[in-house]
Every structure is written in structure tokens, then in C-alpha cells.
Amino acid sequence: MPSQIKTGVNFFILIILIGLAGTNLLTSSNPLFLDVYTNIFDPFLISLGLFPTVLIASVINLEYRVNDVLLIRTHQVIAFQMMLKSFFIIVPLWLSWILTFSFTVLFSEVKTIFLQNFSLIMFASLYVLFVIIFLVAIELNLYLFTNSKLVSFLITIAINFISFFLYKAKIMTFIFYFSTPELAIDFAQRMLLMIILITFLGFNMVKLSLRKDL
Amino acid sequence: MSIFFKLRIVRSSLILALICGFLLAILQIIQSARPILTNSNNFSDSPYTRWLSIDMFFSGSMMFFMLLPLIACIPTSMLLKEDMDSGFIQQIQIRKRTDHLILGYILTAFLGGFLVIMITMAFNFVSYFVLLPNLKPDNLLNSNLLISDQNTLFVSMYYRHPLIHAIASIIFTSLWGGLFASFAAAISIWCKNKFVGLFSGLFLQIFLFILNIIIKLPDNHSYVPFDFIREESPSFIDLKTTMISTLIMIICTTILILKGRSKKIVW
Numbered sequence: 254m255p256s257q258i259k260t261g262v263n264f265f266i267l268i269i270l271i272g273l274a275g276t277n278l279l280t281s282s283n284p285l286f287l288d289v290y291t292n293i294f295d296p297f298l299i300s301l302g303l304f305p306t307v308l309i310a311s312v313i314n315l316e317y318r319v320n321d322v323l324l325i326r327t328h329q330v331i332a333f334q335m336m337l338k339s340f341f342i343i344v345p346l347w348l349s350w351i352l353t354f355s356f357t358v359l360f361s362e363v364k365t366i367f368l369q370n371f372s373l374i375m376f377a378s379l380y381v382l383f384v385i386i387f388l389v390a391i392e393l394n395l396y397l398f399t400n401s402k403l404v405s406f407l408i409t410i411a412i413n414f415i416s417f418f419l420y421k422a423k424i425m426t427f428i429f430y431f432s433t434p435e436l437a438i439d440f441a442q443r444m445l446l447m448i449i450l451i452t453f454l455g456f457n458m459v460k461l462s463l464r465k466d467l
Numbered sequence: 468m469s470i471f472f473k474l475r476i477v478r479s480s481l482i483l484a485l486i487c488g489f490l491l492a493i494l495q496i497i498q499s500a501r502p503i504l505t506n507s508n509n510f511s512d513s514p515y516t517r518w519l520s521i522d523m524f525f526s527g528s529m530m531f532f533m534l535l536p537l538i539a540c541i542p543t544s545m546l547l548k549e550d551m552d553s554g555f556i557q558q559i560q561i562r563k564r565t566d567h568l569i570l571g572y573i574l575t576a577f578l579g580g581f582l583v584i585m586i587t588m589a590f591n592f593v594s595y596f597v598l599l600p601n602l603k604p605d606n607l608l609n610s611n612l613l614i615s616d617q618n619t620l621f622v623s624m625y626y627r628h629p630l631i632h633a634i635a636s637i638i639f640t641s642l643w644g645g646l647f648a649s650f651a652a653a654i655s656i657w658c659k660n661k662f663v664g665l666f667s668g669l670f671l672q673i674f675l676f677i678l679n680i681i682i683k684l685p686d687n688h689s690y691v692p693f694d695f696i697r698e699e700s701p702s703f704i705d706l707k708t709t710m711i712s713t714l715i716m717i718i719c720t721t722i723l724i725l726k727g728r729s730k731k732i733v734w
Binding site (some may be wrong): 257260267270271273274277298302309312314346402404407410414417420428436 | 487521533537666
């Protein structure tokens with residue numbers, strides 16, 4: 254078995270555990286929708302568990318082939334390679350997270366509440382995916398800028414933690430917007446903003462890769 | 468042999484780890500001491516009731532103890548892997564005994580993690596003596612700390628000799644920093660990617676942190692280093708659980724090193 258798959262399995266196990274931990278606290282006899290929601294999208298669990306795991310998984314695999322620059326005759330290929338590679342790391346991890354909590358909730362007593370508000374929960378988890386992509390985009394930008402995996406990871410995790418503490422101080426940041434159930438259209442509006450930010454960071458990456466020394 | 472390792476240490480990574488630790492330590496001081504300095508010291512707070520390790524309320528300490536494995540791993544834990552990749556270790560194996568060499572690498576990793584954590588925590592603790600008076604913590608006046616035998620080890624010693632308790636806490640935490648660093652060095656023998664080894668300490672911390680939510684020990688005693696390496700922890704701790712988890716960590720690291728030596732370095 255290749256070593257990359259061996260290390261990847263560890264990350265999937267951890268993500269599945271995070272999904273299980275979200276639904277583990279649902280022990281009250283008559284849970285409301287708010288209990289279900291706040292247990293699954295617990296900012297404490299997500300900022301200390303989910304985001305660092307995904308950031309570690311993406312920072313470990315931040316590599317590009319220098320030969321491809323010669324083959325395609327442009328430096329842009331570095332940026333596109335890194336974007337695609339991290340996209341294929343993020344999405345399976347995110348999918349395993351939502352599948353875990355969906356399956357555990359579907360076999361529990363709160364199944365009806367979950368199915369009634371299915372679209373809202375899916376919108377919120379889609380918002381989490383956008384936040385993850387945003388954080389990883391910052392990480393990739395910093396990696397192209399500083400050439401150091403460690404520094405890029407440290408700054409990104411600092412952004413994550415600082416926004417978590419702002420959330421704890423009742424100052425709403427857009428990273429932890431999913432912590433309270435909002436209308437689906439509000440999530441869609443925030444997602445549009447997120448897409449604009451992510452495209453800006455993507456263009457920035459392409460521009461940075463053009464000036465990169467190999 | 469010690470001269471070789473002294474020359475081998477990469478200065479920039481040591482400075483990076485120290486900068487991270489110092490930033491978090493200073494952040495904690497700003498958060499925790501500012502309200503006392505701007506208003507007044509009504510509850511006769513002292514360094515012993517405010518410093519990094521006893522602080523449960525402010526984010527600086529939580530951030531420090533969450534990132535502690537990574538900060539401890541940065542300075543010296545990747546030296547062995549770098550030398551294995553470049554083939555430099557085979558060059559030294561001609562001159563020195565292999566067992567001594569591997570022991571030296573692991574000890575360097577341990578000392579790097581130990582010293583970085585100890586310096587940052589000692590800096591935080593000592594700088595509080597500049598800001599606040601040196602008073603003994605009182606059972607009733609400082610009851611907002613909620614120190615009991617469920618979340619602190621050796622409570623009677625904390626009220627009788629707070630300085631010794633704090634120094635013991637610093638040494639225990641730096642011991643765990645060193646253990647994380649040597650664990651990362653041991654894991655890195657087995658991995659192809661250098662960064663898998665570097666982040667393995669943080670990964671282990673998050674893994675245990677999540678596992679503690681799902682699988683609970685009797686009486687909810689925490690087995691996460693994030694909880695029990697503090698002087699006062701946010702969840703229930705126990706001396707027995709702490710000792711057993713420290714022992715398990717030491718045994719796991721030793722087995723990984725011994726197996727890795729016979730399978731990956733000398734084969």
C-alpha cells in the first residue's frame with residue numbers, strides 16, 4: 254500500500270470520530286431542533302477538531318511537480334496543481350463528516366426533526382465546506398508567499414482560533430456564521446460573499462505563482 | 468558527540484518556535500493582567516492565580532496548550548528524518564556507534580521540546596512577578612478559581628507552597644513537550660513525508676481530544692494531555708490516569724524507536 258493512502262486513512266478515522274462526537278451529546282429525552290443543530294455544528298468541536306484536521310491534511314500534501322512548468326511552459330500550472338490537489342483532499346474529508354453525522358442521526362430518535370430541517374442542515378454544512386475552502390486558500394497563498402509550510406499553517410490556524418475567540422466574545426465573524434441556525438437564504442447570501450473571496454484568493458495565487466522562483 | 472548535535476541544530480526553526488511560544492505567552496498576559504492593572508486588585512490576585520497554566524478563562528492559554536505539541540516539535544524533532552533523507556546519517560555511522568547516534572538524535576529532540584516549552588512558560592510566570600504582588604493564594608479570597616481535588620493535582624501543596632507547585636507544573640508540562648517532540652521524531656522514521664512526522668504530535672492531541680468526548684473513562688477522568696498538563700484543568704483529572712497516560716506515551720515512543728531502528732535505519 255502506498256504511504257500516502259496509509260496516512261490518509263488516519264485523517265478519515267479522525268473526521269469520522271468528529272462526526273460521531275457531534276451527535277454523541279444528544280442524550281436528552283425530548284430534544285428540540287436547536288439541540289440537534291448546536292450539537293452538530295458546535296464551534297468548539299469544529300474549530301478545535303475539524304478545521305485543524307483538514308488544514309493539516311492539506312498542508313502535508315502541498316507539493317507540485319517542477320517538471321510540469323517545463324512541459325506546459327507557464328508558471329500558472331503550479332497554482333492550478335495545488336488548488337486541484339487540495340480540493341481533492343478537502344471534499345472527501347467533508348463528505349465523510351456529513352455522511353457520519355447524517356447516518357448516526359438517521360438511526361436515532363431525532364430522525365424526524367432532522368428530516369424536517371434537512372435542507373437547512375445541508376445549507377449550513379455547505380457553508381462549512383466554503384469556510385474550509387477559504388481557510389485552505391489562505392494557506393496556499395501564504396505558502397506561495399513565504400515558501401514555508403509551517404509558517405502558512407501557523408498563521409491560518411491563528412486566524413481560525415482568533416475568530417473562534419471572537420465568537421466566544423459574542424462578536425460574530427463570518428467564519429462561525431453557521432453556529433446559529435439562520436434562514437437558508439441568509440446562508441446563500443453569505444456563500445456568495447465567500448465565493449467572491451475565494452475567487453479573489455485564487456487569482457492572487459495565480460499571480461503569485463507567476464513570480465515564483467523555482 | 469554533544470558538539471555535533473550543538474552544530475546540527477537549525478537556528479531559524481528554534482527561533483520560530485520561541486517566537487510562537489512568546490507571542491502566545493504575551494497574549495495571555497495582556498488578556499489576563501489588563502483588567503487588574505487598569506482597575507484595582509480587589510481580590511488580592513497574585514502571579515499564582517493569574518498565570519498561563521492556571522488560567523481557564525482566557526483564550527491565550529487554551530491556544531497555547533492546544534498548539535503545544537506543534538511548538539515543541541518545531542525546533543529539533545525533524546533532525547533525524549532530514550539526515551535519513553539526505554544520507555548524512557550513513558556518513559556519521561562510520562565514526563560513531565549507531566545506538567549512541569539514534570539515542571543522541573532522540574535526546575536532542577526531547578531537549579529541544581523541553582527547553583522551548585520551559586522557557587516560554589517560565590517567561591510568562593516570571594513576568595507576572597513584575598506586574599502583580601507576590602501574595603499567597605487564599606482559599607476564600609480566590610475561590611473564583613474553583614480549585615478542588617477534581618481538577619488540580621496536589622491541592623494542599625498549591626495553598627501551602629504555590630511557587631513549588633507552579634515550578635512542578637512547568638516541569639511536568641515541559642516533560643510532555645519533550646515527549647511530544649520525541650514521539651514526532653519516532654513517527655518520522657516510519658513516514659516518507661517529513662511533515663507527517665512534524666504534525667503527528669498535534670494530530671495525536673486532536674485525536675485524543677475527540678476520543679475523550681466519545682469514549683469516557685469512569686468518573687469522566689480526562690486522558691487528554693490538553694487537560695492534564697495544566698495546573699488547573701477545565702475537566703476532571705486524576706493522578707492515576709495522568710501517570711498511566713504518561714507511561715503509555717513513553718512506552719509507545721520507545722517501541723517505535725526500537726522497531727524503527729532495526730527495520731528502517733539498520734536493516
